[in-house]
Amino acid sequence: MTLLEVDQLSVTYTPRDQPAVRAVRDVSFTISDGEFVGLLGESGCGKSTLGNALLRLLSPPARIIGGRVLFDGADLATLHTRQLRELRWTNLSTVFQSSMNSLNPVIRIREQFADTFAAHRVTDNVDTRAAELMELVSLDRRVLRAFPHELSGGMKQRVALALALALRPKLVLLDEPTTGLDVVVQRSILDRLAELRQELGFAVLFISHDLGTVLQMADRVLVMYAGEIVENRPAAELRSDPRHPYTRGLLGSYADPRQPEVRITSIPGRTPDLSVSHPGCLFAPRCPYAEDACTQTHPALLPDHGGLVRCLVAQADRLPTTPPGPLTGATVDPAFVATGGAEVASISPGIADAAGTSSAGAAGARSPNAGSGSLSAADTDEATGAGETAAILVVHDVHKRYTTRKGLRTNTVTAISGVSLALHRGRVTALVGQSGSGKTTIARLITGIERPTTGEVRFNGGGDGDGDPTRVDRLRGRALRDYRRHVQMVFQDPFAALNPTRTVAYALSRPLVNYGGLRGGAARDRAAELLESVGLFPAGQFLDKLPHQLSGGQRQRVVTARALAPDPAVLIADEPISMLDVSIRAEILELLADLVRTRRLAMLYITHDLLSARLLADEVLVLNRGELVESGPTAEVIGAPRNDYTKLLLDSIPRL
Amino acid sequence: MAYFARRFAFFLATLWAAVTLNFLIPRLQPGDPAEAIVSRIGGKGQAVDPAQLEAVRTMLGAPGGNLFEQYVRYLGAVFSGDFGVSYSYFPYSVTHMIGEALPWTLVLVGVTQILSFVIGTLLGTWAAYRRNTRVDSVITLGSTFVGTLPFFWIALLLIYVFAITLRWFPERGGYGGGSSPGWNWLFISDAFQHSVLPGLALLITGPIGWIIGMRNNMVQSLGEDHARLAVARGLPERRIAITYGARIAILPNVTGFAIALGSILGGTVLVETVFNYPGMGRLLLESVSNKDFPLMQAIFLFTTIGVLIANFLADILYGFLDPRVRKAENS
Numbered sequence: 001m002t003l004l005e006v007d008q009l010s011v012t013y014t015p016r017d018q019p020a021v022r023a024v025r026d027v028s029f030t031i032s033d034g035e036f037v038g039l040l041g042e043s044g045c046g047k048s049t050l051g052n053a054l055l056r057l058l059s060p061p062a063r064i065i066g067g068r069v070l071f072d073g074a075d076l077a078t079l080h081t082r083q084l085r086e087l088r089w090t091n092l093s094t095v096f097q098s099s100m101n102s103l104n105p106v107i108r109i110r111e112q113f114a115d116t117f118a119a120h121r122v123t124d125n126v127d128t129r130a131a132e133l134m135e136l137v138s139l140d141r142r143v144l145r146a147f148p149h150e151l152s153g154g155m156k157q158r159v160a161l162a163l164a165l166a167l168r169p170k171l172v173l174l175d176e177p178t179t180g181l182d183v184v185v186q187r188s189i190l191d192r193l194a195e196l197r198q199e200l201g202f203a204v205l206f207i208s209h210d211l212g213t214v215l216q217m218a219d220r221v222l223v224m225y226a227g228e229i230v231e232n233r234p235a236a237e238l239r240s241d242p243r244h245p246y247t248r249g250l251l252g253s254y255a256d257p258r259q260p261e262v263r264i265t266s267i268p269g270r271t272p273d274l275s276v277s278h279p280g281c282l283f284a285p286r287c288p289y290a291e292d293a294c295t296q297t298h299p300a301l302l303p304d305h306g307g308l309v310r311c312l313v314a315q316a317d318r319l320p321t322t323p324p325g326p327l328t329g330a331t332v333d334p335a336f337v338a339t340g341g342a343e344v345a346s347i348s349p350g351i352a353d354a355a356g357t358s359s360a361g362a363a364g365a366r367s368p369n370a371g372s373g374s375l376s377a378a379d380t381d382e383a384t385g386a387g388e389t390a391a392i393l394v395v396h397d398v399h400k401r402y403t404t405r406k407g408l409r410t411n412t413v414t415a416i417s418g419v420s421l422a423l424h425r426g427r428v429t430a431l432v433g434q435s436g437s438g439k440t441t442i443a444r445l446i447t448g449i450e451r452p453t454t455g456e457v458r459f460n461g462g463g464d465g466d467g468d469p470t471r472v473d474r475l476r477g478r479a480l481r482d483y484r485r486h487v488q489m490v491f492q493d494p495f496a497a498l499n500p501t502r503t504v505a506y507a508l509s510r511p512l513v514n515y516g517g518l519r520g521g522a523a524r525d526r527a528a529e530l531l532e533s534v535g536l537f538p539a540g541q542f543l544d545k546l547p548h549q550l551s552g553g554q555r556q557r558v559v560t561a562r563a564l565a566p567d568p569a570v571l572i573a574d575e576p577i578s579m580l581d582v583s584i585r586a587e588i589l590e591l592l593a594d595l596v597r598t599r600r601l602a603m604l605y606i607t608h609d610l611l612s613a614r615l616l617a618d619e620v621l622v623l624n625r626g627e628l629v630e631s632g633p634t635a636e637v638i639g640a641p642r643n644d645y646t647k648l649l650l651d652s653i654p655r656l
Numbered sequence: 657m658a659y660f661a662r663r664f665a666f667f668l669a670t671l672w673a674a675v676t677l678n679f680l681i682p683r684l685q686p687g688d689p690a691e692a693i694v695s696r697i698g699g700k701g702q703a704v705d706p707a708q709l710e711a712v713r714t715m716l717g718a719p720g721g722n723l724f725e726q727y728v729r730y731l732g733a734v735f736s737g738d739f740g741v742s743y744s745y746f747p748y749s750v751t752h753m754i755g756e757a758l759p760w761t762l763v764l765v766g767v768t769q770i771l772s773f774v775i776g777t778l779l780g781t782w783a784a785y786r787r788n789t790r791v792d793s794v795i796t797l798g799s800t801f802v803g804t805l806p807f808f809w810i811a812l813l814l815i816y817v818f819a820i821t822l823r824w825f826p827e828r829g830g831y832g833g834g835s836s837p838g839w840n841w842l843f844i845s846d847a848f849q850h851s852v853l854p855g856l857a858l859l860i861t862g863p864i865g866w867i868i869g870m871r872n873n874m875v876q877s878l879g880e881d882h883a884r885l886a887v888a889r890g891l892p893e894r895r896i897a898i899t900y901g902a903r904i905a906i907l908p909n910v911t912g913f914a915i916a917l918g919s920i921l922g923g924t925v926l927v928e929t930v931f932n933y934p935g936m937g938r939l940l941l942e943s944v945s946n947k948d949f950p951l952m953q954a955i956f957l958f959t960t961i962g963v964l965i966a967n968f969l970a971d972i973l974y975g976f977l978d979p980r981v982r983k984a985e986n987s
């Protein structure tokens with residue numbers, strides 16, 4: 001039985017003094033009773049806009065300019081406010097993209113349930129019903145007495161889910177319900193969701209850009225690009241035989257890090273400007289299979305291979321049957337491609353003897369303490385001494401406690417306890433852990449922004465590593481400033497990291513002036529060189545651009561170039577790709593791998609994403625509650641984890 | 657509870673600081689503080705009037721004893737409400753003059769401030785509830801328009817129409833010659849008659865800030881996810897407007913309102929001058945133009961204390977209204 005039928009739905013944003021944006025165009029699909037449908041697409045492709053249109057929650061400047069939404073046969077667009085209000089939540093409920101703000105901050109959780117029941121004349125006892133719902137999402141019933149700000153992100157998300165299920169709706173629309181949460185928390189919420197769906201039998205429209213999760217959970221997947229549905233097929237078929245070139249690109253950007261061979265690709269170019277009309281296929285500028293006709297004829301969404309596909313070439317059955325290798329040359333070859341010994345060496349030239357051996361051997365040879373899965377402070381440290389290349393930066397048995405004082409009581413939080421690690425030139429060390437595990441604290445200790453409570457941070461000169469090491473934990477003032485040029489950071493959010501009112505040239509010249517003493521023309525020339533070294537050609541085109549004129553990937557490249565400006569020895573990359581679209585992640589990872597290789601940088605790569613750690617890092621350190629629980633060569637830690645926490649992290653990744 | 661105790665301690669500390677600064681500042685200057693003050697308010701090159709000097713000395717307290725003894729005496733005087741003798745209203749004490757003026761201001765400005773806040777909040781809520789409709793446009797554009805009119809122009813217009821042309825209400829003053837202050841019907845009705853025009857002038861301009869502020873805050877909170885989710889949950893519109901809109905939008909205005917209430921102790925100079933109303937504002941203006949330093953100093957201290965008390969009350973109220981504040985301070 002068809003529950004929801006969307007027919008030729010189009011939505012336009014008409015902001016004041018800006019061109020209108022056609023965010024959703026002629027979208028049609030159906031959802032049957034109890035079906036789990038995934039909606040996949042990159043940021044800005046119109047997923048949330050579509051979701052809001054289905055819920056009739058669009059507000060100006062957004063407007064539905066055409067099409068119908070039929071729910072159980074009733075047209076949502078023409079329903080009276082009263083009828084709509086009654087249909088809402090009893091039939092169609094939702095969890096928003098960021099549930100951080102989807103609860104009223106000034107009333108208790110219980111009241112928000114009470115509101116919902118009262119609005120739909122549910123006469124049962126509020127407390128009993130609400131407590132049942134709390135149990136449903138595995139929360140303590142005491143949560144009902146809390147205010148939203150007293151809950152963690154994961155708890156809020158569970159409350160939002162409980163609220164969505166409060167009236168046993170037929171369809172639940174989930175818009176990225178777990179984005180921004182820890183992987184482990186994400187996993188447990190999604191598992192609970194799957195169980196609840198089994199129990200209660202509601203249908204789901206699950207919006208996400210997380211390919212792994214969607215493919216694992218959905219019966220059928222809609223792929224959206226630039227406001228259009230480009231492919232609509234059963235999940236299993238879509239996974240094994242993607243028909244639309246964009247779907248192929250997306251699948252190429254994802255891999256299961258536990259596989260023996262891991263490889264991801266990126267899609268070149270950027271999404272089209274939706275405020276101008278394009279006569280042909282919207283994907284054509286980025287499509288490796290594009291033909292002449294593609295730039296003239298706009299493809300329709302037509303039946304193809306047991307589903308619907310919007311591609312001229314696929315419809316003519318001229319698409320190569322197996323997805324070609326990389327869509328572009330931008331491939332990150334992981335260090336462990338079984339046949340890739342030479343590539344291993346090229347990523348880590350510092351360890352010449354790794355070349356030519358098999359991948360496991362290579363990995364083993366590169367990490368002196370490969371044999372022991374567990375590790376302690378001493379291990380790493382001794383290992384460093386024994387290693388082929390002297391460590392450029394050593395963190396030795398560091399503890400960091402934060403003391404907060406409140407009245408007479410003092411509160412001590414241990415952020416880091418007994419962590420040791422060593423960074424080597426030409427090598428990437430990944431630091432993996434949930435948020436709050438202390439990853440960023442370690443980065444701050446290394447850059448000297450914070451001092452350890454006990455323990456040492458030693459830096460072996462900017463030169464060749466001989467001479468006395470610098471005790472970073474004792475630096476002050478000018479010496480600290482001088483040290484910082486050797487240790488640079490790339491941050492998570494390329495949007496926040498650049499001043500929106502300053503050009504790229506300015507952003508890059510600041511460190512050049514401060515550390516390099518370069519002026520005017522010389523600084524500009526050097527800035528141009530830096531841009532080219534991060535792959536922005538021709539540099540002249542980018543120098544005078546403002547951040548908003550760049551794509552996310554380009555911005556992250558500029559941020560990276562800025563970090564390279566003082567010619568550092570150590571680069572700390574704190575989640576550098578987590579805010580980027582999946583289709584361009586591979587490209588930034590490749591850039592980082594390349595920089596480590598060509599500039600002999602030592603890199604600390606901070607992430608919660610095991611896939612990118614697998615691709616980029618030589619060595620992985622797993623951090624849990626401020627302690628290192630496991631470390632070793634990447635392939636070993638990810639392929640055969642020993643520690644329970646590492647296993648938990650890995651189990652949180654959807655298995656395809 | 658800890659939150660409220662902390663706010664109270666903070667209030668006491670700032671109060672003490674304000675009172676002490678009031679004592680210290682004139683004394684920290686080199687030379688004879690009284691002379692310094694008199695020459696500063698008199699302007700350079702003017703002869704120092706010995707009588708003025710005497711009044712200032714009285715206000716500062718006899719300079720006998722060391723600084724600490726002076727300070728103790730000063731605190732005693734402040735807490736017993738003794739601010740010395742007014743220079744321009746000799747032989748009345750400063751306390752007497754303030755006592756005469758304060759009730760007028762408290763009643764006129766206090767009542768109109770409260771009414772302004774209530775009216776402004778209601779109109780702002782209504783505009784936001786009916787946002788982007790004609791009601792909203794009328795309220796928003798209307799209040800923006802009134803807001804651009806100079807206050808004295810509105811006041812003079814009122815005087816011209818209702819006092820001079822129609823002769824409905826008296827033109828100026830606090831009460832007529834025929835009555836004398838006291839709890840008698842004649843005086844009360846007379847004072848009421850006199851307060852209508854200044855009150856109206858304040859009521860026309862007073863709510864504008866609250867309307868705009870409330871409307872904008874509420875439109876914003878109604879656009880937030882929790883309010884949109886409330887719509888998706890099918891809650892009745894009115895419930896959403898109140899609990900998910902107004903309830904949150906009013907929070908920032910509470911502080912603003914308390915501060916506005918606190919500062920009425922200093923009077924509203926403009927309205928009291930235009931209507932020649934015998935309140936604190938007019939007293940302040942006269943004390944300034946007569947260089948009556950003791951009176952000025954006392955009015956400033958009064959205003960400061962008023963603002964501090966109001967701030968304290970706003971914090972307390974805020975703590976009740978916004979659970980996030982209590983928590984943020986505790987963690």
Ligand SMILES: Nc1ncnc2c1ncn2[C@@H]1O[C@H](COP(=O)(O)OP(=O)(O)OP(=O)(O)O)[C@@H](O)[C@H]1O
Nearest residue numbers: 013015021023042043044045046047048049050209
């Ligand atoms: N208020 C607005 N005014 C103008 N354009 C907007 C507005 N909101 C969204 N858009 C545009 O509409 C398009 C679709 O946005 P939407 O939020 O639906 O994307 P999304 O797929 O949900 O992205 P994400 O994965 O980042 O959540 C984007 O191009 C965006 O720039």
Ligand code: SF4
Nearest residue numbers: 281284287294311312
């Ligand atoms: S229609 Fe052409 S350009 Fe568009 S996806 Fe198909 S092959 Fe590529």
Ligand SMILES: [Mg+2]
Nearest residue numbers: 047048049097
């Ligand atoms: Mg979205």
